[in-house]
Amino acid sequence: MKGLQKIGAAAAALASILPFAACARTADLGAASVELVMNDTTRVVLLVTAGDAAHSFYDALALFAERGAIRLEGSNSGYGFYITSVNGMEADENNYWAVYTTLTVLDGVSYSDAAFGTWEYGGRVLASASYGASGLPLAEGELYALIWTQTAEAD
Amino acid sequence: MPSFGRRPLKRTERALSAGRLAACAVMCALLLVVQYVLSFVPGVELVTALLLAFCYFFGCACGMLTATAFSLLRCFLFGFEPGVLLLYLLYFNAFALLFGCLGKRVLAAWVCPALLLVLIGGALAVALVHFPVSVLMISRLRVLAWALFGVLAALLCADIVLLACRRDALTVSLAALAAFMTVCFTLLDDVITPLLYGRTWEFAFSYFCTGFLAMLPQTVCAAVSVFFLFPVLARIFRSVRKTPPQTLDE
Numbered sequence: 001m002k003g004l005q006k007i008g009a010a011a012a013a014l015a016s017i018l019p020f021a022a023c024a025r026t027a028d029l030g031a032a033s034v035e036l037v038m039n040d041t042t043r044v045v046l047l048v049t050a051g052d053a054a055h056s057f058y059d060a061l062a063l064f065a066e067r068g069a070i071r072l073e074g075s076n077s078g079y080g081f082y083i084t085s086v087n088g089m090e091a092d093e094n095n096y097w098a099v100y101t102t103l104t105v106l107d108g109v110s111y112s113d114a115a116f117g118t119w120e121y122g123g124r125v126l127a128s129a130s131y132g133a134s135g136l137p138l139a140e141g142e143l144y145a146l147i148w149t150q151t152a153e154a155d
Numbered sequence: 156m157p158s159f160g161r162r163p164l165k166r167t168e169r170a171l172s173a174g175r176l177a178a179c180a181v182m183c184a185l186l187l188v189v190q191y192v193l194s195f196v197p198g199v200e201l202v203t204a205l206l207l208a209f210c211y212f213f214g215c216a217c218g219m220l221t222a223t224a225f226s227l228l229r230c231f232l233f234g235f236e237p238g239v240l241l242l243y244l245l246y247f248n249a250f251a252l253l254f255g256c257l258g259k260r261v262l263a264a265w266v267c268p269a270l271l272l273v274l275i276g277g278a279l280a281v282a283l284v285h286f287p288v289s290v291l292m293i294s295r296l297r298v299l300a301w302a303l304f305g306v307l308a309a310l311l312c313a314d315i316v317l318l319a320c321r322r323d324a325l326t327v328s329l330a331a332l333a334a335f336m337t338v339c340f341t342l343l344d345d346v347i348t349p350l351l352y353g354r355t356w357e358f359a360f361s362y363f364c365t366g367f368l369a370m371l372p373q374t375v376c377a378a379v380s381v382f383f384l385f386p387v388l389a390r391i392f393r394s395v396r397k398t399p400p401q402t403l404d405e
Contacts, residue, residue: 053290056291075195076197077197078197078198078368078369078372079368079369106290107290108287109287109288109289109290110287110357110361111289113357113358115355130361131289131292131365134291135289135291135292136289136291137289137290137291
């Protein structure tokens with residue numbers, strides 16, 4: 001009986017935590033809704049379920065970092081936030097964090113170019129971003145990814 | 156002491172040579188420290204103001220020696236990138252040549268207003284024309300362009316007032332030239348980087364457009380820093396040099 005009580009209490013505790021765990025993988029930014037679909041030491045992938053061009057990929061990453069879902073470090077530059085470390089993996093002379101996205105053109109502006117590299121996820125091809133995380137607006141249905149990449153000299 | 160067909164150097168000439176080299180070394184170290192310390196602050200740099208004053212008072216030879224040493228040694232702090240190294244070597248040697256020569260010549264009165272008008276036109280164009288850059292960067296680009304327009308317009312007014320009052324407008328002229336050279340730096344990078352890395356025309360145009368985000372604050376910083384720092388640096392370099400600039404490069 002006591003064992004059943006313990007199991008019941010554990011199940012109740014788990015059931016109360018699960019909704020919060022699900023919330024940690026989704027976030028709302030203004031009119032945008034973003035889902036963290038992949039998160040490990042070498043890959044972070046976001047899916048935008050509702051778009052808002054006033055917010056950037058970096059804004060979504062910063063929100064997830066604030067909630068503890070990912071760890072993010074970097075510095076501000078003239079072109080926006082320069083990401084140097086994600087989930088404890090710090091960029092060095094042999095590796096860096098590359099930005100990829102399925103967003104190609106929005107309002108006549110090109111945001112990625114497959115000629116500079118591609119990465120596949122869930123049957124979709126993400127192209128190398130033409131801007132950093134701060135320059136990519138959140139467009140509905142698009143994927144955005146940070147991928148741990150080896151430099152050309154390290155190959 | 157054998158002369159090998161050349162007269163022995165006078166004691167004062169040897170002392171000047173050692174003094175010039177020491178000045179170049181100290182200035183090179185100062186430029187490296189200043190660039191490294193301010194590298195954490197986007198858009199702010201004092202290398203232009205310091206090197207400009209140094210070249211103006213110490214001449215082309217010292218300026219180009221310092222510029223070359225600075226361009227090479229900074230790689231130990233910021234990494235060895237062929238494109239950046241080439242850009243720095245070309246730009247800062249041209250910079251040193253220009254301002255080193257200016258120390259021996261009087262700048263014509265029309266040069267500063269003409270340069271400022273060209274730059275003002277460019278700033279207005281960036282502020283008003285729709286550039287194909289990220290929607291998240293457009294407002295920032297326009298704010299920076301208007302800020303640059305404001306600074307350049309203020310310099311132009313100052314120059315006109317000084318010329319009308321028949322006062323020396325050297326500092327304003329040098330600030331205008333510094334702004335112009337800073338624009339040239341970014342434009343040179345817009346040519347070198349796509350060429351060196353074999354990029355397409357589309358990439359080159361995109362690189363040119365996004366380059367304004369760095370160019371605009373750097374140009375404002377160059378103009379403002381030279382305007383305020385040159386009179387101070389002039390006093391320091393005059394006391395350090397102790398002889399007029401015309402004799403140093405003979």
